[in-house]
Amino acid sequence: MNEDPLFTEEQLEEARVLFARQATFMMGAVAIDGLPPGDLPEVAFAGRSNVGKSSLINGLVGHKGLARASNEPGRTRELNFFVLDDKLRLVDLPGYGWAKASKITVKKFQNLGRDFLRGRANLKRAYLLIDARHGLKEVDKEPMDAFDKAAVSYQIILTKADKMKPHEVEAARIKTEAAIAKRPAAFPRVLATSSEKGDGLAELRAEIMTTCEVRP
Ligand code: GDP
DSSP states (O other), rough: OOOOOSOOOOHHHHHHHHSSSSSEEEEESGGGGOOOOOSSOOOEEETTTTTSSHHHHHHHHHHTTSOOOOOOOOGSEEEEEEEEEETTTEEEEOOOOOOOHHHHHHHHHHHHHHHHHHHOTTTTEEEEEEEETTTGGGGGHHHHHHHHHOOOOOOEEEEOOSSSHHHHHHHHHHHHHHHHHTTTTBBBEEEOOOTTTTTHHHOOOOOHHHHOOOOO
């Protein structure tokens, strides 16, 4: 699905072993002064509600109930920290694009997310999840602007690729790569994934492992 593999078989295997280690929910932070210490490398995940963020986090660690798959705005207000065997953390950023949430509430989450991005030296990369069928929308510019502004390296991940034909996924990937070409902090390569089928997850694990410079 993602052509030109960037990782060797050995790296993919190492990443598989790493992500097979125990993943646990560490804490949810509702304010910037309630964050865990910045002692482990972190990668963060952002995306509109319902994009498949919980499913992707669960799929990466092979733990169905880790991130709560829920579309209720109230459930994803916090910054949620998951720790993988004391080696790295996965951070679930507050979702965006809710029709139901009030403007004030939305603002609050945006500020929390933004403060986090600005001040987190151990944040190695953010992943912005985009539904492969929808592509980038106006509402997705906000997190991209926030990443660019905070100079946080970020990569776009297309989700739910199983809902399209392979050539359509490839077209969506190329279109998205073209759309972000001029964004300063965006990683040029766009990944396509399916949490349902597992496509693209091995590569994403390897990427997180190398980005965080950890070994299993
Ligand atoms: P979140 O709100 O971003 O955390 O999204 P969820 O992970 O809760 O997923 C939202 C909906 O999309 C759920 O009904 C999932 O079953 C579905 N979904 C998530 N990932 C995939 C995928 O890779 N393929 C398919 N077909 N459906 C998916």
